[in-house]
Amino acid sequence: MNNIREITDNVFYVGVNDRRIDRFENMFPLTKGVAYNSYLIKDKKNVLLDSVEAAFTRAYLENIEKALDGEDLDYLVVHHMEPDHCRNIDFVLNKYPNAKFVGNAKTFKFYEQFYNDAFKDRYYEVKEGDEIDLGKHKLKFVFAPMVHWPEVMMSYESTDKLLFTADAFGAFNTIDGHLKAKNIIHRGNWLDEARRYYVNIVGKFGNQVQALFKKVHDLEVNAILPLHGPVYDDKDSIDFIMEKYNKWSTFTPEEKGVVIVFASMYGDTEQACDILAKELDELGVNEEIEIYDVSNTDLSYIISACHKYSHAVFAPINYNSGLYYKMGAFLEELVGTGYKNRHVAFLNNWSWGGTSLKVSKELLETGKHTYIGEDVLINSSVKDQQVEEIKNLAKAIKEDLDRM
Ligand SMILES: [Fe+2]
Ligand SMILES: [Fe+2]
Known part of the structure; x- marks a missing residue:
């Protein structure tokens, strides 16, 4: 045959x-x-x-x-x-x-x-x-x-x-x-x-x-x-x-949109990301919002989404005082694919300390990204104070999307 x-x-x-x-x-x-x-x-x-x-x-x-x-x-x-x-x-x-x-x-x-x-x-x-x-x-x-x-x-x-x-x-x-x-x-x-x-x-x-x-x-x-x-x-x-x-x-986004990539061991960082996505929606963001968990989605899908969209929010967490290694592997591979020139923001769960935010930013440094809003810092779980910070970050992202 x-x-x-x-x-x-x-x-x-x-x-x-x-x-x-x-x-x-x-x-x-x-x-x-x-x-x-x-x-x-x-x-x-x-x-x-x-x-x-x-x-x-x-x-x-x-x-x-x-x-x-x-x-x-x-x-x-x-x-x-x-x-x-x-x-x-x-x-x-x-x-x-x-x-x-x-x-x-x-x-x-x-x-x-x-x-x-x-x-x-x-x-x-x-x-x-x-x-x-x-x-x-x-x-x-x-x-x-x-x-x-x-x-x-x-x-x-x-x-x-x-x-x-x-x-x-x-x-x-x-x-x-x-x-x-x-x-x-x-x-x-x-x-x-x-x-x-x-x-x-x-x-x-x-x-x-x-x-x-x-x-x-x-x-x-x-x-x-x-x-x-x-x-x-x-x-x-x-x-x-x-x-x-x-x-x-040319590392040019195909579309305006927001990818949120988190690491979360017990769901608190994930919750913070869901709140951010909800706030974006309630502010009237019409563009795509996609949330990914580095622990359960093959990195190739997340990397592809990051290249597709204009905006990314990274939510790294600490592990053994350093960066949770699945987030580390993701960011390293993302940088390895030439990811650059995006509008990015950070939401970090630092609990009692560690270098995850610092290491994540260092990993992304070569990409010449534009940083949007203030870093949101969560101390183990999301409290009212952090909800305010998340709302402010959502506003900053919305305004930035509208400017594009
Ligand atoms: Fe081939
Ligand atoms: Fe090949």
């Missing part, structure tokens, strides 16, 4: 869906799996673009065989050497002994680091701007270092104007029938999952994404073909995802 799709004349989708995976990179929980995309262009020379994860060898090789329809494979292009796209390289090269292994110097270095040097004599090294002539189609290489690994490159097919973008423009979720972006990106949780993928996996490298955009700015692009998620082959979908990527990669 096979599950191939013809995207445009003689350009095939030969990727697979992974619904058995619980966590991407053994870290990010998946609710609807992930797709490993791979493409095959048939021409005078046939080229396969990237491969897929380990568990799918049989289905993947069948897809390739079906798309080739009896013809041989001339090239395997590896845009990205991360194992989710590389664990079938050796199976492909063994099955198609005439195929050249196309990559750059770093691709081959990483291939040998992860696997072996058994295919050394089949390396076809390309440099930035090099082109492979397939016949009707021509494939030109655009290097995209640190989007999100050092060896990453993209390729531009200049006849049909297709941009193969490696992990850039990828998203979580399997491809359930609809391969084209226009049928997916405005439905369900797709945008949330695309953002969570980008922010957590590529997020830190916003400057490199912007550098790449400058490089490809003048190219006419009819379709974006990433290594995960749908294919963007209409102007509206391309414009939509480009606008999102421009915001995400």
Whole structure:
């Protein structure tokens, strides 16, 4: 059996869906799996673009065989050497002994680091701007270092104007029938999952994404073909995802809104956050308010929400005189994704002392945030005095939202 799709004349989708995976990179929980995309262009020379994860060898090789329809494979292009796209390289090269292994110097270095040097004599090294002539189609290489690994490159097919973008423009979720972006990106949780993928996996490298955009700015692009998620082959979908990527990669909030992130052992800090959210509502804040508990929500969701919205309130607590470690892990990872330029406030439960507020502020320091209102300090539980302070903080946030 096979599950191939013809995207445009003689350009095939030969990727697979992974619904058995619980966590991407053994870290990010998946609710609807992930797709490993791979493409095959048939021409005078046939080229396969990237491969897929380990568990799918049989289905993947069948897809390739079906798309080739009896013809041989001339090239395997590896845009990205991360194992989710590389664990079938050796199976492909063994099955198609005439195929050249196309990559750059770093691709081959990483291939040998992860696997072996058994295919050394089949390396076809390309440099930035090099082109492979397939016949009707021509494939030109655009290097995209640190989007999100050092060896990453993209390729531009200049006849049909297709941009193969490696992990850039990828998203979580399997491809359930609809391969084209226009049928997916405005439905369900797709945008949330695309953002969570980008922010957590590529997020830190916003400057490199912007550098790449400058490089490809003048190219006419009819379709974006990433290594995960749908294919963007209409102007509206391309414009939509480009606008999102421009915001995400420049650390610009997508929307006005308030994320409240708390740590709470016995519910008192949580109560303070609920009071703050209620006050925001009663003051007439119409924007989204989302409250997250660092102890029971996977950090990737909270980090994604922080990148989405303009405002964040952090409510850290002390533990062993320092910062409660789940809040510490969250803030460290948030900073690690390049989080910056937001309007933030603090609500701290200090009980009998400790450095949680100080450490939290130090962690966020590199983000050049604008601090809103006065820090609210809670001494174990919320008393009338603190309710007043929380109300004042809510007013400060409301006024700030209204100024934006
Ligand atoms: Fe990757
Ligand atoms: Fe990937």
